[in-house]
Amino acid sequence: MKKGLLIVISGASGTGKGTVCKELLTRETGIAYSVSATSRTPRAGEQDGREYYFRTREEFEQMIAAGAFLEYADVYGNYYGTPLAPIEERRAAGEDILLEIDTQGALNVMERCPDGTFIFLLPPSLEELQRRITGRGTETEESIARRLAAARDEIRLGKRYRYAVLNDTVEAATDRIQTILAAERLRADMDPAQFEL
């Protein structure tokens, strides 16, 4: 059985990762979304087990100690982590899995899973990034300032990813990601013997 792709989409907060991933999952129903655990409080409309597994800091620390995470990071003062077991199970079953995580987490996954497809999503500009974070209306003034200050450093790390994708419009960004995935799947399936080489 062929192993599924491990797709990692990362980028500064507010770039549009959540929005683009949602569009991608609507277009490609065969991709499973990796639901992370977090110690942050749920936002309006978020459901435990759908957007995140919402856990207390203590519960999260117990999960770290039990080795339950592929990676975890402290992002803006809260824990976020990728549960390991579902990823191994799904990839072994040939299913593609999508991780939407921050840059620290993505760099850790690059170490552990060098065969992953690492995609860095870029905003058109810092000004547009600020408009998007503010426009989302989910953050306090302080949280916006913290996320913007981190964005510059995060964008510098974008160089380490195999792919960079501009999120100018959600449709164009998703098209670009689909092109990357088609190429990665073809590469994984390619059998040189078929061409009598």
Ligand code: ADP
């Ligand atoms: P992230 O998951 O990277 O933090 P979100 O997906 O929550 O970002 O997007 C942040 C805000 O920007 C949201 O209000 C979203 O609707 C908006 N947004 C996302 N992509 C685009 C885009 N291509 N053009 C304009 N607005 C966008």
Ligand code: 5GP
């Ligand atoms: P938010 O609080 O806006 O949902 O997410 C804040 C940041 O944490 C985002 O950049 C998001 O991608 C990242 N994040 C979400 N889940 C994980 C995870 O499992 N691991 C890591 N390292 N980052 C995550």
